[in-house]
Structures are given as C-alpha cells and as structure tokens.
Amino acid sequence: MSVDDAGAKPDWRNPNLGTRVRVALWLADEVGEGGRFVKQQLREAIPGVEQIDRRMRDLRPAGWSILTYRDRGGLAPGELLLEKIGKPVWEKEHRAAGLRVVTAATRRRVFERDNHRCVRCGILPGELYPDETEAAARLTIGHVEPHKYGSASGEENLVTECSRCNETAKHLASPRFSERQVWDEITELPRKDKQMLLAWLVAGKREQSRVERAMSHLWQLPGAQREEIMRRLGRSLSS
Ligand SMILES: [Zn+2]
Structure with a gap:
C-alpha cells in the first residue's frame, strides 16, 4: 500500500461507495472500536438502503466483531458493540474480504x-x-x-x-420458544414422529415425504396449471 492510499480513507457519506464499505467507514469513524450503537443510528446515517443490517453482518467474515446483547452481557437489547475493526474493506485490495x-x-x-x-x-x-x-x-x-x-x-x-x-x-x-416449550411439544409426539424428528435432526434437514414432495413440485408449476391439477384432483376424489 502506498502512502497516498493510506491517507485517502474515503468518507462514509459518499453515496457512490458500496453500502458495505460505507457501513464499515461509518463504524470505524463514528463508532470506533469499543463503541456502542443501535441499528437506527446506522439507518439514519445511511438512509434509503434496503437490508442495511445485512451489509453490516457481511463485515463479520472480514474480521469485524460486532456483538449483540446475546453475545455479551451488559448490552441492552438492540444495542450493538463494535468490539473489533476488521479488514479495511474500503481499500481496493480488501474490498472483497470475507464476501x-x-x-x-x-x-x-x-x-x-x-x-x-x-x-x-x-x-x-x-x-x-x-x-x-x-x-x-x-x-x-x-x-x-x-x-x-x-x-x-x-x-x-x-x-x-x-x-x-x-x-x-x-x-x-x-x-x-424456550427449550422447555419445545421439549414438552416433542414429548407429546407419537413414537414414530419422534424417530422421524431424530432422523431430521441428525441429517440437519427435513426429509420430504412423498406428499410434501408432490406439493413442492406443484408449487413450481405456473398458477393456471396448478389450478387445473387442483380441479382434477377434486374431481377424482369426489367421483
Ligand atoms: Zn424455514
């Protein structure tokens, strides 16, 4: 990095910069390491951007540590702590860091x-x-x-x-839901459902049953075709 580059840190107010870069600059310049903020401040600083929190979260894989009250005691709900500033994504060579x-x-x-x-x-x-x-x-x-x-x-x-x-x-x-609520709900299931649930948990995903698979496939048809199948199915069941 040349000396010129080092001195040319862009301004977060510049609307021509990408949102992730602006968020990073705002955090670095206005919040600072160890500083606290709420999302509303970020939204007001960089208005009119959809999913600005997503752009902020996109900084985490670039080494930025942004903690919520769930990560760190002493923070109020909604309050965020900029624990660590990560890669300077406003510099060209770091622009894609973590993306x-x-x-x-x-x-x-x-x-x-x-x-x-x-x-x-x-x-x-x-x-x-x-x-x-x-x-x-x-x-x-x-x-x-x-x-x-x-x-x-x-x-x-x-x-x-x-x-x-x-x-x-x-x-x-x-x-x-609390762990207790979920466990109570599970204990009331019939044994075969418990077995299925365990298999889903082990696989980390829900296997589709044949009827659910058929529904997924139907869902991907154009609306008119789906309605036609609905009518046909209705007739076949009423005859
Ligand atoms: Zn889901």
Missing part, C-alpha cells in the same frame, strides 16, 4: 436440488408461516455451517433456507 460470492447459476442449482423449499422447516416460497398471518416465506441460500467463516461456497456447503430459518441459524433472530 462469499454465490453465482446465480449456483443458486439456481441449489434451489433445484432442494426442491425449492426450505430444508429446515419445509416452507415453500410465498407460503405464510403457520404462526404469522402476514409474513410470507422467502427463500435464500444458507451455509451448511453458518458459523464457519470463510467456508467454501461450493454447492455441498450451501442449502436452501427460508429467510427466517437462515436468520435463526446465524443466531441473528431471537429464539421464539
């Missing part, structure tokens, strides 16, 4: 392999979550081992996940 680029072709193959459904909870794209009337599932690509930073982005390390399961796997969402 695991998944090509469009890879995404498509992973979605197809996983039958266009979340391998964790089984939800299909656009379906509503059973416990939320307004949130529709969106599919995304997750890593088999979300915590292994810098892990390869080969297809064998990628899985189709809904955004909710993706956030939960990365510990970015608070658990919705």
Whole structure:
C-alpha cells in the first residue's frame, strides 16, 4: 500500500461507495472500536438502503466483531458493540474480504436440488408461516455451517433456507420458544414422529415425504396449471 492510499480513507457519506464499505467507514469513524450503537443510528446515517443490517453482518467474515446483547452481557437489547475493526474493506485490495460470492447459476442449482423449499422447516416460497398471518416465506441460500467463516461456497456447503430459518441459524433472530416449550411439544409426539424428528435432526434437514414432495413440485408449476391439477384432483376424489 502506498502512502497516498493510506491517507485517502474515503468518507462514509459518499453515496457512490458500496453500502458495505460505507457501513464499515461509518463504524470505524463514528463508532470506533469499543463503541456502542443501535441499528437506527446506522439507518439514519445511511438512509434509503434496503437490508442495511445485512451489509453490516457481511463485515463479520472480514474480521469485524460486532456483538449483540446475546453475545455479551451488559448490552441492552438492540444495542450493538463494535468490539473489533476488521479488514479495511474500503481499500481496493480488501474490498472483497470475507464476501462469499454465490453465482446465480449456483443458486439456481441449489434451489433445484432442494426442491425449492426450505430444508429446515419445509416452507415453500410465498407460503405464510403457520404462526404469522402476514409474513410470507422467502427463500435464500444458507451455509451448511453458518458459523464457519470463510467456508467454501461450493454447492455441498450451501442449502436452501427460508429467510427466517437462515436468520435463526446465524443466531441473528431471537429464539421464539424456550427449550422447555419445545421439549414438552416433542414429548407429546407419537413414537414414530419422534424417530422421524431424530432422523431430521441428525441429517440437519427435513426429509420430504412423498406428499410434501408432490406439493413442492406443484408449487413450481405456473398458477393456471396448478389450478387445473387442483380441479382434477377434486374431481377424482369426489367421483
Ligand atoms: Zn424455514
């Protein structure tokens, strides 16, 4: 790095810079190592950017340590601690640090392999979550081992996940149920369901039953064809 480069740290206010770079600069210049902040401050500093927290999280694989109250006692809910500044991603040679680029072709193959459904909870794209009337599932690509930073982005390390399961796997969402609640729910299942659940847990994903597989395939048909099959199925059952 030349002396000139060292002196030319860009300004986070520059809208021509990429969002991840602006977030990094804002954190370095306005928060500083050991400083605390809330996401709202970041959103106000760099307004009009969708998924700005995602861009912030993208800094973690580049060595940035940003802790939440779940990682560190003494922080209020919603408060974040910039524990460590990582690679200077505003410098050209570090721009791509920690970014695991998944090509469009890879995404498509992973979605197809996983039958266009979340391998964790089984939800299909656009379906509503059973416990939320307004949130529709969106599919995304997750890593088999979300915590292994810098892990390869080969297809064998990628899985189709809904955004909710993706956030939960990365510990970015608070658990919705306590361990106790979940265990109680499990103990009430019939033995064969318990066995199936154990097999899913061991595999790290939910195997699709034949009926669920058929639903996944139906879901991928154009709406008119799906409706035609629905009518045909209805007739075949009523005759
Ligand atoms: Zn899911």
